Amino acid sequence: MKRNRFLGDLLAHLFDRPNQMRGKQDDRSIVDLCEALLSAEGEVSGYRLAATVLERYNALDDDGKRAFFEYLNDELEIDAAHVAELAHQYAKDPSVEHFSALSQASEPRRQELLRRLNQPTGATPTLVSMRVDLLRFLKDQPALRRTDLDFVHLLRSWFNRGFLVLKQISWDTPARILDKIVAYEAVHQINDWDDLRRRLYPPDRRCFAFFHPAMPDEPLIFVEVALTKGVPGSVDKLLSEGRTPIDAEQANVAVFYSISNCQKGLRNISFGNLLIKQVVAELALEAPTLETFVTLSPIPGLNAWLKQQVEDDEIGHAATAMLGGEATDDGCKALAARYLLLAKRADGSPVDPVARFHLGNGAEVYGLHAQADSSENGQAQSSGVMVNYLYDLSQTELQHEGFVLNNIVAASPSVTALSNALLTTIPKGINT
Incomplete structure (x- = not known):
């Protein structure tokens, strides 16, 4: 299966190379490129056009990016009057044809654009980063919320549980990922590599993260776990440099003491519920002595x-x-x-x-x-x-x-x- 995927990616890359070169020379505006991507031209040269749009977007300044989102929001909007007419027709005659027409008209064209933009290799993290920009602009332009709802709709589909991969983070995990665990820790700051080692290396410490195949080196969310005797009441003691580790077999409590979301562009795409439940299942299999699963959580408000x-x-x-x-x-x-x-x-x-x-x-x-x-x-x-x-x-x-x-x-x-x-x-x- 890996071999077939590799060959497919290789052939796609080789056959598309001339198109990619032409894409870099395409002097059309980003709006014209998007319209082409949504047209019959996009059906034929979608990979090239999408790569060109994403490359052009990354080169924009904030004013250009704001104008791009305004184009998505206003020009690729649904035609409400047409949708109402089709809904009336479907109410009178709920045929498959009327249902199909209503469904197609009810979806903003920007959703299809985002789907087509997600074709090139590396497009998914670019679109996640694109939403980070959109969230910034929402503060001053709340009307862009319509476009954000479409981002959320698609990202929830692309990042559903069926695509997520649970991995244990250990002291042997590649340094490029450990660096990101340090950077993304949002609850209890990791001060240095010694501090990180104390959270990953001892036999009574665990860390688990969700990854996505399109972003293999980027954790989406991770949880740090302590295995303890009894329910702890102090994170100071839990993370103390001088504490004495215990063997996992001696523990009867698993403590989730830090949960960190890593990708700002995936805000409102919930992974925490899935992560905790799967980690509980993993730990229950690994350490049958565990009887209690609790958090030790802050009270931020x-x-x-x-x-x-x-x-x-x-x-x-x-x-x-x-x-x-x-x-x-x-x-x-x-x-x-x-x-x-x-x-x-x-x-x-x-x-x-x-x-x-x-x-x-x-x-x-x-x-x-x-x-x-x-x-x-x-x-x-x-x-x-x-x-x-x-x-x-x-x-x-x-x-x-x-x-x-x-x-x-x-x-x-x-x-x-x-x-x-x-x-x-x-x-x-x-x-x-």
Whole structure:
């Protein structure tokens, strides 16, 4: 199979070389090239035209790229009146012919353009990078959201689970990929190669990543895992230089302590749910002694929420104490429990983005820990408080449905009790 693929790629490359050369000499504008790609000419010379368009796009400055996206957004839009007419015809006569016409008219031409642009070798990462530019322009031109929806639609198809490859990242992984793990780590910064080695080499550490065949050297998302005795409550201890590693057979808990998305152009293309579930399955096979699968997660929105509560009659005094570093550990955990279980957005879902991610995957809020993260980021986000989310595979599907359908936040009895606890302003270190 590999041999056939190699021969196919080689022959395509050889036969297309003259066309590629002509493409570089093509002096048509990028818009004219796109129109040609969408026409009958594109059916014949699609590879060459697509390569030329992508090459021309990469050479554009920001003004040129903005104009390109405006062309996609406005000139390759659906004809709403024509779609309405076809929909009316289909409602009267749901024939295959009317269905086909309606389906074709309902799809913006830019979707077909993006599909054809994805033909040349290396086109997929270029299109992912193209979306990074689009996301920048969306801040000032929200109307481009229509084009972004088409990018998301196609990227979700191209990056669905059937194409993803799970690989374990180890100390023996090629350096070009390890460099990217260091660069993409978004939760707990990797300071140097010694720090990376402590996360990959010991027998009680694991790291897994999803890759795509079109981007074989680019991780899409990766998770770092610690195998431990008992559920940990401090990332400082988990990542300590002086800790003593244990054998995997001694561990009974797998801890997902860092999950990092790597590709900005794949924002809103969710891989985390798939990654965690597959890693749980891999670890369960590898280490049968593992009984519990939890995260040790940050609470990124906690302090921002507390700042909004300082005038609140019920919890304002406690929020002020926590922000000032004067709250007890129990007081910090109680406020964190209230935030995770009770602070809601307008749509009824939790304010905290990490909570939405794990609860949406079917996890439950399992445990809270004060003084768990002494890093500058951890102190700024949550005054050092961290949370465990429990992945009980016998409950994840039920809890996922409850969260998605009714915004039900699954929580352990201990966390529920903390959310209802009486809040005090007694400073740390004072006995009562």
